[in-house]
Amino acid sequence: METFLYLTRRVLQALVVILIVTVVVFCLLHALPGGPARGILGPQATAQQIAAFNHDQGLDRSLPVQYVYYLRTLLQGDLGTSYTLNEAVSQLIEQRLPKTLVLTVLSALVGLLLAIPLGMWQAVRRNKPVDYVVTTLSFVAYATPVYFLGLVLVLVFTQWLRWFPSQAPQGETLADVFAQPGALILPVVAGAASMVAVFSRYMRAATLENLQEDYVRTARAGGSRPRAILWQHVFRNSLTPVVAMLGYYVPVLFGGALVVEQLFNYPGMGLLFWSAAQSSDYPVLLGCVLVISVATVVGTLLADVVQRIIDPRVKAGRT
Amino acid sequence: MSANILEIENLGVTFSTESGDVPAVRGVSLHVRPGETLALVGESGSGKSTVALAAMGLLPGNARASGRASVDGTDVIGAAEAELTGLRGRTVSMVFQEPATALDPLTRIGAQIAEVVRNHRPVSARDAASSAVELLDRVGIPDPERRASAYPFQLSGGQRQRVVIAMAIANAPGLLIADEPTTALDVTVQAEILDLLRALAADSGTGVLLVTHNMGVVADFADRVAVMLEGEVVETGPVEEVLLRPSHEYTKRLLGAVPRLAVAGAGGGAEPRLAAAAGGTVPQPADAKSRRGVPETTAVAGAPAEAPVVELHDVSVRFGRGPRAVRALQDVSLTLRAGETLGLVGESGSGKSTAARVALGLVQPASGSVSLFGTGLGRARGRKRRALLAGVGVVLQDPVASLDARMSVAECVAEPLRVHRRGMPAAERRARVAEVLERVRLPRELANRGPRELSGGQRQRVSLARALVLDPRLLVADEPTSALDVSVQQTVLDVIAELQAELGFACLFVSHDLAVVQQFAQRVVVMRAGRVEEEGATAATLTHPETDYTRRLIAAVPVPDPVLQRLRRTERQAALAAAGTEGRA
Numbered sequence: 001m002e003t004f005l006y007l008t009r010r011v012l013q014a015l016v017v018i019l020i021v022t023v024v025v026f027c028l029l030h031a032l033p034g035g036p037a038r039g040i041l042g043p044q045a046t047a048q049q050i051a052a053f054n055h056d057q058g059l060d061r062s063l064p065v066q067y068v069y070y071l072r073t074l075l076q077g078d079l080g081t082s083y084t085l086n087e088a089v090s091q092l093i094e095q096r097l098p099k100t101l102v103l104t105v106l107s108a109l110v111g112l113l114l115a116i117p118l119g120m121w122q123a124v125r126r127n128k129p130v131d132y133v134v135t136t137l138s139f140v141a142y143a144t145p146v147y148f149l150g151l152v153l154v155l156v157f158t159q160w161l162r163w164f165p166s167q168a169p170q171g172e173t174l175a176d177v178f179a180q181p182g183a184l185i186l187p188v189v190a191g192a193a194s195m196v197a198v199f200s201r202y203m204r205a206a207t208l209e210n211l212q213e214d215y216v217r218t219a220r221a222g223g224s225r226p227r228a229i230l231w232q233h234v235f236r237n238s239l240t241p242v243v244a245m246l247g248y249y250v251p252v253l254f255g256g257a258l259v260v261e262q263l264f265n266y267p268g269m270g271l272l273f274w275s276a277a278q279s280s281d282y283p284v285l286l287g288c289v290l291v292i293s294v295a296t297v298v299g300t301l302l303a304d305v306v307q308r309i310i311d312p313r314v315k316a317g318r319t
Numbered sequence: 320m321s322a323n324i325l326e327i328e329n330l331g332v333t334f335s336t337e338s339g340d341v342p343a344v345r346g347v348s349l350h351v352r353p354g355e356t357l358a359l360v361g362e363s364g365s366g367k368s369t370v371a372l373a374a375m376g377l378l379p380g381n382a383r384a385s386g387r388a389s390v391d392g393t394d395v396i397g398a399a400e401a402e403l404t405g406l407r408g409r410t411v412s413m414v415f416q417e418p419a420t421a422l423d424p425l426t427r428i429g430a431q432i433a434e435v436v437r438n439h440r441p442v443s444a445r446d447a448a449s450s451a452v453e454l455l456d457r458v459g460i461p462d463p464e465r466r467a468s469a470y471p472f473q474l475s476g477g478q479r480q481r482v483v484i485a486m487a488i489a490n491a492p493g494l495l496i497a498d499e500p501t502t503a504l505d506v507t508v509q510a511e512i513l514d515l516l517r518a519l520a521a522d523s524g525t526g527v528l529l530v531t532h533n534m535g536v537v538a539d540f541a542d543r544v545a546v547m548l549e550g551e552v553v554e555t556g557p558v559e560e561v562l563l564r565p566s567h568e569y570t571k572r573l574l575g576a577v578p579r580l581a582v583a584g585a586g587g588g589a590e591p592r593l594a595a596a597a598g599g600t601v602p603q604p605a606d607a608k609s610r611r612g613v614p615e616t617t618a619v620a621g622a623p624a625e626a627p628v629v630e631l632h633d634v635s636v637r638f639g640r641g642p643r644a645v646r647a648l649q650d651v652s653l654t655l656r657a658g659e660t661l662g663l664v665g666e667s668g669s670g671k672s673t674a675a676r677v678a679l680g681l682v683q684p685a686s687g688s689v690s691l692f693g694t695g696l697g698r699a700r701g702r703k704r705r706a707l708l709a710g711v712g713v714v715l716q717d718p719v720a721s722l723d724a725r726m727s728v729a730e731c732v733a734e735p736l737r738v739h740r741r742g743m744p745a746a747e748r749r750a751r752v753a754e755v756l757e758r759v760r761l762p763r764e765l766a767n768r769g770p771r772e773l774s775g776g777q778r779q780r781v782s783l784a785r786a787l788v789l790d791p792r793l794l795v796a797d798e799p800t801s802a803l804d805v806s807v808q809q810t811v812l813d814v815i816a817e818l819q820a821e822l823g824f825a826c827l828f829v830s831h832d833l834a835v836v837q838q839f840a841q842r843v844v845v846m847r848a849g850r851v852e853e854e855g856a857t858a859a860t861l862t863h864p865e866t867d868y869t870r871r872l873i874a875a876v877p878v879p880d881p882v883l884q885r886l887r888r889t890e891r892q893a894a895l896a897a898a899g900t901e902g903r904a
Contacts, residue, residue, distance in 0.1 A: 214420040221375060221415075222435035222486050223408030226400070232434070233423045240425075311425055312470045 002315070003308075010304065014297045021293040022074065025286050026067050079290070080283035082276070089287040092272060097291065098174055100268035103260065104253045106188045108246075111195030118196065119203025120238070123211060124230065134200065142197035146256055150190040150263040157186060168266035187264045191256050195249070202245055206238035213237070240311050247303030250296045324494045324526040325351040325374060325411075329386040330396075332369050332378065343369045343382075345550045353493060356520065356527040358537040358558070361547035362573070362804040363775075370547075371498050371530045375413055376403040391493050409439040412487035414516075416499035418479035422471040428482045429455070429467025435489040454485040459515060476667075477508035484515065491523050498530045505666040505831065510875040510891065513540055532804065534577050535877030538562055538884040546570045558881045576805040578834035580876050581862060582887070626693030628793045628825040629655040629678045634687035636673055636849075647673045649849045650687070657792065660819070660826040662840030662857060664833060666872070669846040671829045675795050678827060680708050692792060709739040712786030712824070716798035718778035722770040722785075729766040732756065732784045739789055755784045759814055776807035780814060787818065794819075797829045812839060833876050837861050845869045 041049055054060045058069055073080075079089035122131045141149075158166040168187045169180040177184070210216070211234060219229045254270070261270035269288060276284035308314045332344040344366040351357045359367045372378050374388050376395045388395045390411045395403065407413075412435075415421045422431060432454055433447035442450070448467070455463035458481040471479055480500065487495055497516065501509035517540060520527050529540055537544055537558065544561040546554040546569065554567040565571045636648040648670045655661045663671040676682040677689055680696055689696045691707050699707050715721040722731050732752045736743055743751075756766060759780040770778050779799060786794055796815070800808035812835070819826060830836050836843055837857055844854040845868070853866045864870045874891040878884050 214415060214417055215423040217377060218413075218415060218421045218483065218486065219423070219431075219434070220377060221407055221413040222489070223404050223406070223438040224434060225404055225438075228434075233426065236425045237423065313424060313472050316472065 006308075006315075007305070010301055014301050017297050018294055021290065021297075022071060023067070025290055025293075026070050028289075029070075029282065029286055030063065030066075079287040082284045083281045084276075084279045085281070085284070089283050092284060093269070093287055093291055095172070096267065096269045096272045099177060099266065100254070100257050100261070100270060102174065102177060103168075103184075103187060103191060103266065103268060104257050106184065107191030107256070107260075108195060108249075108253060110188055111192035112199060112246075114192070115196045115199035116203050116239070116242070119200040119205075120207045120230065120235065122200065122204045123207035126208060138197040138200055141193045144193070146190055146194065146259040147263055149193055150186070150260060153186050153190055154263075166264070168261070168264040170265070170267070172267075187260050187266055190263070191253070191260045194256065195253070198249075199242060199245070202242050203238060206241050207234055210234045210237045236310060240307055243303055243307050243310065245303075247296075247300030250299035251292060254292045254295065322352065323350040324353050324391055325349075325389075325528060327370065327374065327386070327388045330370065330373060330388055331385040332366070332373055333383050333385075334379075335381050335383070343550055344373070346386075347547075347550075347552050349545050349552065349555065351494060351526040351528050353526050354520070354524040355543065356529055356541045358529045358531060358541035358544045359547060360531060360534065360537055360544060360573075362532060362806065364549075365547040366550040367530045367547045368498055371413070371496050371528060374494075374496060374528065375407060375411060377407075377413075405439075408435050408486075408492070409490045410492055411494040411496065412490075412492045414480070414483050414487050414495065414497040414500045416502050418476050418483055418503060421483050422479060424471055427468050427470060428474070432467075432482065432485050432489055435486045439490045450489070451485075454489055455482070457488070457519070458482070458485045459511075460485075475508075476504055477512065480504060480508075480512055481515065484512070484519070488519055488523075488525075492525060494526045494528065495520065496528045496530070499532070500529075501536060502531070502533065506833075506875040506877075507666065507871060509536070510877070513877070514892070516540070533877070534562065534574060534805075534879035535884065538879045538881040539877040539888060541881075546573070562879055562881055573806065574879065576809045577879050578805075578808075578832070578838050580834040580837060580873070580878055582873065582878065625657060627654045627656050627690075628659075628692060629653070629827065630688075630690045631674065631677060632688045632690075634674070634677055634684045634689060636670075636677060636682055637685045646849050648677070648684070651846075651849070651851055652687075653844055653851070653854075655793070655825050655827055657825055658819070658823045659842065660828055660840045662836035662843040663827060663829045663846065664831065664836050664843060664872075665846035665852070667831070668848070670849040671846050672797055673849075674846070675797050675827055675829050678793075679711060679713060679795055680704070705739065709735075709789050710791050711793045711795060712789065712791035714779065714782045714786050714794065714796045714799045716801050718775050718782060718802060719770070721782055722778060724769060724771050727767050727769060728756070728761070728773070728781050731770065731781055732788055735785060735789050751788060752784075755788045756781075758787065758818060759784045760810075774807075775803050776811055779803060779807075779811050783811070783814065783818075787822070787824075790822065792824055794824050794826045795829075796826060798831065799828075800835065801831070808835070815839075833861060833873060845872070 041053060045053075051060075058066060061069075077090050079093070081088055082092060085092065118134060122134050125131050154166045157163045163182075164186050165180075165183045166186075167183065169177040169183045171177055171179065215233060216229055219233055220226075224232075257268060258270035258273055260266070261268045262274045265271070269291070272284060273288045275281075276288070327350065328348050330344055330347040331342070334341045334343055347366075347370055349357065349359075349370075359370060361367045369378070369382075373382075373384050374390065374395060376398060378384060384396045386396065390406060393402070393406060393410070395406070398406075422428065429448060429451040432451035433444070436442065436447040436450045437444070440447075452463045452467050455467055460466050460478060460481055466474075471482070474482065484500075495516075500516065501512050504512060513536065516527070519525065527540075529536070531537060541558045544554075544556060544558050545552045546561065546565075546567065548569050554561060554565065554570050556566075561570060562574065565574055631651055631653045633650045633652055634648055635646070635650060638645045638647050651670070651674055653661065653663075653674065663674060665671045673682060677684055678691070680689075680691075684697075692710060694703075694707055696704070696707060726734070729749075729752050732755060733748055736748050736751060740748075753763065753766070756763065761777060761780050761784065765773065765777065770781060773781065779802075782799075794815070799815070800811050803811060815826070816839070818824075826840075828836065828840050840857050842855065843857045843860050845852045845860070845864075845866075847868050852868050853860060853864065855865075860869070861873060864873060871891075871894075874887065874894065878887065
């Protein structure tokens with residue numbers, strides 16, 4: 001019951017945030033020079049054509065009225081129509097989003113599965129050669145732009161070693177994507193690299209902090225072996241701050257996807273966003289922004305829920 | 320095989336730090352026999368905890384140990400981690416000072432106890448879990464089956480310490496090392512925990528190494544005492560010998576600095592008497608005597624028509640909203656007159672600090688009124704409020720946390736002047752700072768150092784200088800000496816008392832230490848669960864309390880005289896038995 005109330009409250013809060021996002025997106029839409037009409041009809045359109053268009057679209061009404069109209073169409077799943085692709089934005093997103101999700105979720109999973117043990121290993125071997133080597137690699141990985149890393153990966157694994165193709169899976173459906181798992185490897189690795197760098201640092205710091213905690217001393221005094229203490233106590237305690245960070249990392253993952261998809265020619269949201277930005281396809285851009293915002297809000301919500309499961313104090317409001 | 324469960328011979332421990340090697344323990348030799356309690360006493364930095372950790376093989380990585388320490392015949396110094404792991408929790412275990420952090424916050428307490436059981440016994444998870452429940456029952460946790468699945472944060476400090484003790488006794492160790500096991504607890508809880516440890520040790524013939532700075536705890540618990548000073552043991556002997564007839568100069572000084580609770584003579588004599596007289600050399604500060612009596616109180620109060628310095632009238636404070644709100648204060652009224660010292664005592668959570676914060680204007684009361692110097696604080700706004708609050712100085716418990724580490728001592732002291740006396744020329748400000756630092760007896764050359772370069776007592780005097788720089792009419796001191804060693808505590812209290820006599824400010828003195836309050840305050844207010852339990856002249860209230868609560872509180876304070884303390888303990892336990900078994904931590 002308590003959990004249900006908590007979830008209801010959090011979902012309502014999330015809805016409020018998303019509503020605010022729609023206001024921002026709406027304002028951006030109207031901040032375009034010449035308005036959407038100029039965007040759609042092009043620079044050659046006459047003043048009459050623009051006025052007629054505005055009247056047709058209800059754009060000559062007051063902003064609040066238009067906002068309500070915008071919100072209503074939004075609720076009907078209508079995000080407008082792409083200027084260049086001549087397709088409903090909602091339909092474009094429907095096609096592309098699952099692919100991007102595959103890419104980002106796989107990158108995040110691979111990233112975390114590497115980063116967490118790596119960070120713990122570094123903490124246990126603090127100031128030993130392993131720690132220095134991994135720290136250096138982390139900083140290199142973090143400092144390397146994704147497009148550069150992607151190029152290096154392609155050069156090494158496609159041109160020289162010929163292990164993996166240089167293009168991501170091209171198919172339309174998810175089944176097509178999974179039919180070529182080898183082609184997914186390079187994009188996922190490129191997407192995961194900075195994640196490994198950042199989260200291994202977090203995990204290292206959190207583990208070091210927890211290794212100093214009194215409860216570790218208590219466990220040692222009780223005769224628990226170091227490895228058991230690390231996995232039974234330190235691991236969970238260190239994970240909580242890292243999970244909290246994860247929610248905020250969703251937009252960064254999408255940002256990474258933008259570059260990775262362009263680089264490996266993977267037809268997901270990132271590539272859609274990229275080409276829309278190239279051709280000033282505003283409805284598509286704004287639809288993407290909205291989707292990413294919602295994903296971020298949902299991501300933080302999930303992170304909070306997971307944290308609540310790991311740490312009973314959160315539930316009791318004691319932290 | 321030796322008969323001693325713990326034998327330490329010529330132990331030396333050196334810490335390697337960035338500024339070179341620091342010897343922490345030198346040539347320490349001691350032993351603990353089965354069933355015996357040896358108290359290791361000394362002030363902070365004396366190396367007593369280091370000796371305890373060395374005996375557990377738990378010294379930090381930058382420590383090097385030499386000499387010999389053996390537990391039940393097994394050498395600990397230089398032993399491999401695997402060997403130590405087999406020893407810890409089975410042959411020797413440890414109870415720590417801070418129950419708030421000693422347990423893993425994310426693991427249920429039953430599982431944490433079961434882990435220790437399974438470390439050393441080949442039992443199934445289910446059997447270990449039921450042993451954990453039995454252990455919880457043995458350490459006096461009510462409803463152990465249900466509590467076993469609680470998380471540490473759901474327990475009180477006393478209960479957490481009971482869980483740590485349950486872990487320590489899980490495999491019936493021959494030696495129990497207790498490092499300040501009750502320092503973080505209220506006196507009533509302390510008494511219960513000491514009773515528990517004593518009973519457990521007596522039941523199973525466990526030897527105990529008790530590390531503590533509290534002479535009352537030593538008198539209550541120990542059979543023998545070893546006194547440490549700067550890494551060396553300076554005196555060892557039976558507890559009566561060391562506490563009542565100390566031979567070493569340092570032990571005498573240490574015992575002399577311990578504030579002693581004057582208690583009504585056993586059997587309820589009318590005259591309060593000092594709890595102990597270590598060879599008749601209890602140095603009561605000269606002014607302390609004069610400030611204890613009631614007659615002086617009226618003399619100090621001066622003109623009775625004068626408005627009180629602080630007045631809280633029916634103040635209630637709530638934290639949080641809705642059904643979960645905590646009623647921190649309920650209808651609390653107190654009055655403090657010019658020049659007077661009012662002691663505010665009570666257990667943790669009783670609301671004593673909250674009451675002080677209300678007087679400081681830091682906490683807004685939900686109802687009731689607060690006035691400072693005859694002016695209502697609630698209605699004062701802006702400049703007027705600031706002017707009012709400029710008349711109040713404050714000293715807090717933690718001398719490290721309450722000073723900005725990035726400011727020099729002089730800057731720390733000058734800051735109130737910068738805020739409240741904006742027009743003051745820099746030269747005058749410097750002169751004022753120098754004057755105040757001199758008043759609190761801090762050498763001039765410390766003015767340009769950072770707070771971290773000072774000792775705890777010096778830092779607390781910086782806080783005091785900062786509090787006094789504006790010539791306040793009221794000093795609020797919230798546990799000002801609780802983080803300090805006894806010898807340092809004495810000098811800080813002396814400085815406050817002297818300055819009070821000279822400058823005539825009133826003092827609201829919050830403390831959990833009844834002995835200090837008895838020595839320092841003329842009137843006392845005893846608080847309990849957000850309410851005023853009783854109040855009156857210190858001399859009368861703390862020797863002949865009117866309420867059971869205050870009586871229990873006083874009975875729980877261990878006095879540093881083993882003979883008297885034994886008597887007090889028997890009386891307290893008899894009273895508890897009479898009152899039934901209520902009042903478990």
